[in-house]
Amino acid sequence: MKKICIIGGCGHVGIPLGLALASRKFNVTLVDINEDAVKKINNCVLPFKEEGAENILKAHISKNLVAVTDKAKIKEQDVVIFVTGTPVDEHHNPKVQDVLKVISSYLPLMNKNQLVILRSTIFPGTTELITRLLKEHFGLANLAFCPERILQGKGVEEIFNLPQIIAAVSEEAYREAEGIFSLISPKIIRLESKEAELVKLITNTWRYLEFAAANAFYMMVENDGVDFYKVYNALKEDYPRAANFPKAGLAAGPCLFKDTMQLSAYYQNNFFLGQSAMLINEGLPNFLVMQLEKKIGSLVNKNIALLGMTFKANNDDIRESLSFKIKKLLEFKMAKVLIHDPYVDNISPLDEILEKAEGIILGTPHNEYKQIYPKVPFVDCWGLWYKD
Ligand SMILES: NC(=O)c1ccc[n+]([C@@H]2O[C@H](COP(=O)([O-])OP(=O)(O)OC[C@H]3O[C@@H](n4cnc5c(N)ncnc54)[C@H](O)[C@@H]3O)[C@@H](O)[C@H]2O)c1
Structure with missing residues (x-):
């Protein structure tokens, strides 16, 4: 089964996604800079309240699910998913540069054959910027934007019931992302990247x-x-x-x-x-x-x-x-x-x-x-x- 790592994997989006993927037999590595959360997950303790998560965590931890702060294993993964935070600044403007900086910092630890998935909520046009970033670094971009739309605290329950929106830069990236998400979502909706970015933002704004x-x-x-x-x-x-x-x-x-x-x-x-x-x-x-x-x-x-x-x-x-x-x-x-x-x-x-x-x-x-x-x-x- 594919090896998938989730950067920001011990956060509110990373954990439900990691558990959902582990429950479908993927080998999941949650990569996070929060040492305390990493320790808790490996000790089978949730760092925050998430309904229905405990049993899945128990069933998969140390088997096909692990949390790490060490980034060395990223290179050997098939898929790298980014779910770090995307806040706005003190003037209420999106901090797009921060998103790019986080991804740039991981590029030397990745390889060009990996599928990269963005799952954070991002400013319209960010997928395009990241496509350029990947092309500059690897000479190609194997990238998909698959926004998370769960309700916080009910993620584990909702993730298996919500349609998954996928926008990909190539047919190959789309097929690979679809292959993963069709195992956890009842339906896939395919869009262009800016359309998908707007769907997520408009959903929350509504x-x-x-x-x-x-x-x-x-x-x-x-x-x-x-x-x-x-x-x-x-x-x-x-x-x-x-x-x-x-x-x-x-x-x-x-x-x-x-x-x-x-x-x-x-x-x-x-x-x-x-x-x-x-x-x-x-x-x-x-x-x-x-x-x-x-x-x-x-x-x-x-x-x-x-x-x-x-x-x-x-x-x-x-x-x-x-x-x-x-x-x-x-x-x-x-x-x-x-x-x-x-x-x-x-x-x-x-x-x-x-x-x-x-x-x-x-x-x-x-x-x-x-x-x-x-x-x-x-x-x-x-x-x-x-x-x-
Ligand atoms: N919370 C929700 O219910 C929800 C739902 C849908 C979408 N989103 C979106 O998902 C994204 C993440 O939100 P969240 O609530 O999970 O945030 P979070 O703060 O709970 O999780 C982010 C995680 O990323 C980790 N992190 C930060 N920088 C890192 C780095 N450089 N390397 C590795 N790990 C790093 C943090 O330690 C944290 O554990 C945001 O864009 C948010 O808008 C959140």
Whole structure:
């Protein structure tokens, strides 16, 4: 069976992909600079929460799956997949040069017969730049762009059910990529590289816009003292066209914001809808703090519980979580902020925090919070504690 290595293999995309490929009998090497994550994987421990991953990891580790920091084995692989991060900079522009630098740093460790697969979410036109990079180095480019579209935390479940988009620079590269992904995906959709890059960015941006729409309505309605979830539940009830209307909530995490900004940069900052969504979603924390102030008056020296620090429910990922923005805003108002999250270590027990709290903001709607209907004034944009 083919030998496949995944660069950035111990991250949130690398692990589900590595496990999926190992489950199809490929020999998989996860290459990562994060020593701690590498050690954990080899000890059969997941470095973060990923539903359904543990059993597959147990079944394949030390058999046809290994994690390494040592790059020496890259040369003997048949396929090299890149899934390192692709953030935007402080001006919200994509750091394309960083992607090229990472790939360039691996070229001397690779060989020209390998299939190279890009799986990170990339700025439109990046596949073309990498094609040129490979041609300059090897005299040819055996390259495919196969974007990941899983939902974080549910990757292992989703990866086997989602269609796989493949764009390749040659028929040969396409056939090879198709041969791999058709073993884990029910369907392959073939596109040109820029089309595939745009599919991925628009998918994430669409979600970001949907959340912004819900958040804009939430703020409009609550600002007037009307209960948003009473309106929301009524408009959805037995009304099929509103079935996909999401709840309000803090829209954050490592992907949606930065991918909307990538699309905005792609359209020379003329993507006003995306920019507006950013203002709405990033403005929600301010609104929530002001709502609490309306309910309990000045926050100076008040004990305010902030429940949930991760960017999404029932997950342990705090990357780009807007709860930290709420914390900063509360501290600026001189409140004493008592943070809690069942998925984050070293935090005081929930009972203790609830006992002291004079006001509460729900940062993340973890299942663990469903049962604690607050006894003090609270702000819950997620509708977790909504009672009709
Ligand atoms: N998180 C998701 O659910 C998700 C879903 C779809 C697509 N994506 C995209 O996938 C890409 C990766 O995202 P992620 O969430 O997996 O990021 P991540 O930070 O979880 O994983 C990246 C991994 O790359 C490693 N790394 C960084 N530089 C390296 C190097 N030079 N050599 C080897 N390893 C290196 C890091 O240590 C880390 O383990 C991004 O483009 C993201 O937008 C993410």
